[in-house]
Amino acid sequence: MVATKDELQHFLKHHFGYATFKPGQLAVIQQLLTPKDTVAIMPTGNGKSLCYQFMGAYLKKKVLIISPLLSLMQDQVEQLRLLGFKRSIALTSALTYWERSFVINHLEEYDFIFASPEILATPQIKATIQQMEWGLLVIDEAHCISQWGPDFRPDYLQLGGLRSELQDPLTLALTATATPKVQRDIIAQLHLQGDDPVIRRPVNRKNIYLSVVRTSSQEEKKQELFALVRRLQGPGLIYFSSKKLADQMQVQLQKETNLRVATYHADLSKEDRFIIQQQFLHNKLDVICATSAFGMGINKGNIRFVIHFHMPGDMESYVQEIGRAGRDGQPSIAILLYSQGDEMIQQQLTAATVPTNNEIHFVYSLNEKTSFTGIDDDKFKVIKAFIERGFSEEATTRFFTTRFQDKEKALQVMTTYAQGTTCLRRFIDTYFAEKDAHQHDEICCNYDVTQLPLARLGLLRTKSVTPSYTIQSYNAILDKLFLNL
Ligand code: ADP
Numbered sequence: 001m002v003a004t005k006d007e008l009q010h011f012l013k014h015h016f017g018y019a020t021f022k023p024g025q026l027a028v029i030q031q032l033l034t035p036k037d038t039v040a041i042m043p044t045g046n047g048k049s050l051c052y053q054f055m056g057a058y059l060k061k062k063v064l065i066i067s068p069l070l071s072l073m074q075d076q077v078e079q080l081r082l083l084g085f086k087r088s089i090a091l092t093s094a095l096t097y098w099e100r101s102f103v104i105n106h107l108e109e110y111d112f113i114f115a116s117p118e119i120l121a122t123p124q125i126k127a128t129i130q131q132m133e134w135g136l137l138v139i140d141e142a143h144c145i146s147q148w149g150p151d152f153r154p155d156y157l158q159l160g161g162l163r164s165e166l167q168d169p170l171t172l173a174l175t176a177t178a179t180p181k182v183q184r185d186i187i188a189q190l191h192l193q194g195d196d197p198v199i200r201r202p203v204n205r206k207n208i209y210l211s212v213v214r215t216s217s218q219e220e221k222k223q224e225l226f227a228l229v230r231r232l233q234g235p236g237l238i239y240f241s242s243k244k245l246a247d248q249m250q251v252q253l254q255k256e257t258n259l260r261v262a263t264y265h266a267d268l269s270k271e272d273r274f275i276i277q278q279q280f281l282h283n284k285l286d287v288i289c290a291t292s293a294f295g296m297g298i299n300k301g302n303i304r305f306v307i308h309f310h311m312p313g314d315m316e317s318y319v320q321e322i323g324r325a326g327r328d329g330q331p332s333i334a335i336l337l338y339s340q341g342d343e344m345i346q347q348q349l350t351a352a353t354v355p356t357n358n359e360i361h362f363v364y365s366l367n368e369k370t371s372f373t374g375i376d377d378d379k380f381k382v383i384k385a386f387i388e389r390g391f392s393e394e395a396t397t398r399f400f401t402t403r404f405q406d407k408e409k410a411l412q413v414m415t416t417y418a419q420g421t422t423c424l425r426r427f428i429d430t431y432f433a434e435k436d437a438h439q440h441d442e443i444c445c446n447y448d449v450t451q452l453p454l455a456r457l458g459l460l461r462t463k464s465v466t467p468s469y470t471i472q473s474y475n476a477i478l479d480k481l482f483l484n485l
Helices: 005-016 025-033 048-059 070-082 097-105 123-131 154-165 180-189 218-231 243-257 270-281 315-322 343-353 357-365 377-388 393-419 424-431 471-484
Strands: 038-041 063-066 088-091 112-115 136-139 171-175 198-200 208-215 236-239 261-264 287-290 305-308 332-339
Touching: 005 025, 005 048, 025 038, 025 048, 025 198, 038 180, 048 063, 048 070, 048 136, 048 171, 070 088, 070 112, 088 097, 097 123, 112 123, 123 154, 136 154, 154 180, 154 377, 171 180, 208 218, 208 393, 208 424, 218 236, 218 243, 218 305, 218 332, 236 243, 243 261, 243 287, 261 270, 305 315, 315 393, 315 424, 332 393, 343 393, 357 377, 357 393, 377 393, 393 424
Parallel strands: 038 171, 038 198, 063 112, 063 136, 088 112, 136 171, 208 332, 236 287, 236 305, 261 287, 305 332
Antiparallel strands: none
16 A cells, blocks of 8 residues: 555544654554565653554554563553543453453454463454454564563464464564564464565664663662752653562652652552652652563653662663653653662572472472462462463473573673663663664763753753863764754
C-alpha cells in the first residue's frame, strides 16, 4: 500500500489530533504498510503505541497486541477508548470466568485486542483467535522474548509458534531498549523473514544530562542525596532497590527538604499506588521514592531529575529508568549515586531470583506436586513454566546457568559505568551500538552537579550559586550546552 507522507499526516491529524508524527513513527508506519514486519526500538515516551493504533485505524483491520503487564494493557485500552476506538479490550486473568466467556464469544466485535501471553495459551482462546483475520500482530515489550534481555519471560517463547498458527500476520515488535544480541533474538524467535526489519531511534536522549556521584559510604550517600534533592528542580524520581529503604528515605527526605515526598512500591495497595501516580501526575507531589515497580506505563512529561540511590543490575534497566526524565524535551538530569560495593546488592538480588541447580532438580523431581514450601514462589513458577514447555532438566539447568552468568556480566557493565572515568554518554552509545556514537566533549556528562550551567538550564531550585568559572568560559560552556540540546 503506497501512501504519501501528507496523506498519512492528514490521517494522523484527523483521527488522533496530533499535528505531526514523533520521530520514528512515520518510518515504522511506512515500513509496515510496504508491507514488511518491523522491529521498532524507540525510547520510552516516543509514542510506540501510536504506531499500532494508527495501523489498526488506517487498515481498518484487527490488531492483536501481546503485552506482559496487566496495568499497561488497561492503560492502553483506556487511551484507545478515549480516542474513540471503543471496540478495544484487554483479555487478561483479571476478567472473571463469565466475563472471559462473554468476551471470547464476542471477540469478532473488537478491533484492538490486548492479551497476555499466558492467556493465549488457553485452548479455547487460541482456537478463537486462530479463526480470526488479523491486520497486525504486535509484540509489546518485545525484549521479554530474549533470554539475553533482563526481563526474559518464558511465556514469550511461545510467541513464534503462535505467530505461525495465526498464518504469519504482519508483525510489529516494540521495545525501548535492545542490544544487538537481543534484536537478533527477537527476529529469530518470531521467525521474521526478509532483510533487516529494525527501525531504531537513539536510546540516548540528549536533553538528559548524565552524572555519577561517587561517595565513600552509605551515610555520605544519604547526605549527598539530601543535598541534591534540596537543590535540584523537581519533580523528581529516586530509585532504590529496597522497599524498606525507600520508605525510610521518604520520611527523612520529607523532613530534610520540606518537599512533598511519597513512596511507590509493590507493597502498597493498588488504590494507594493509583492515588500516588495521580498526585504526582498533577504536580501535587514533588518527589517519589520508588522501586523498579514504578515506571512502565507512567506518562509524566516534566520529570526533571531521576536519581538512583542504588544502581540497577544492567544498563537496559538504567536507560529505561532514566528515560522517564524529560519526556517533554526540556533539560533534565540523571544522577547515579555510587558507593563502592553497591554491586553486591544486585548480586544478592540475582541470587534470590535465579534458581540454583539444586532448586531446579528439586522441582523436576517433584513431578505432579504443584506447591510446597521451602522454595521461593516465583522461582517455583518459572521452573514449572519450563517443565510445562517440555524442557529437560538438563536444558533448564543450562539455561539458568547461562542466565546467571549473563546477569553477572550485565552487572559488571553497570558497575563499570558507575565507576567509570569515561564519557557516560559515549559509554551508553557504545553499549547499545548506536550508529552515531556520541563524541565526548568536556561538558556532555559527568560534570559536577553543583556547577552553574544547571542553574541556567533551570535545573536548580536555588539560584544563589557562586560561579566557579570566569564569565567568559562560562558563556562558552553554556553555548555548547544549548547547542547540544
Ligand atoms: P511509549 O510507549 O513509546 O513509551 P506512548 O505510546 O505511551 O510512548 O506515548 C507517549 C505519549 O506520546 C502519549 O501521551 C501519546 O499520547 C503521545 N504521542 C504519541 N504520538 C504522538 C504524536 N505524534 N504527537 C504528539 N504526541 C504523541
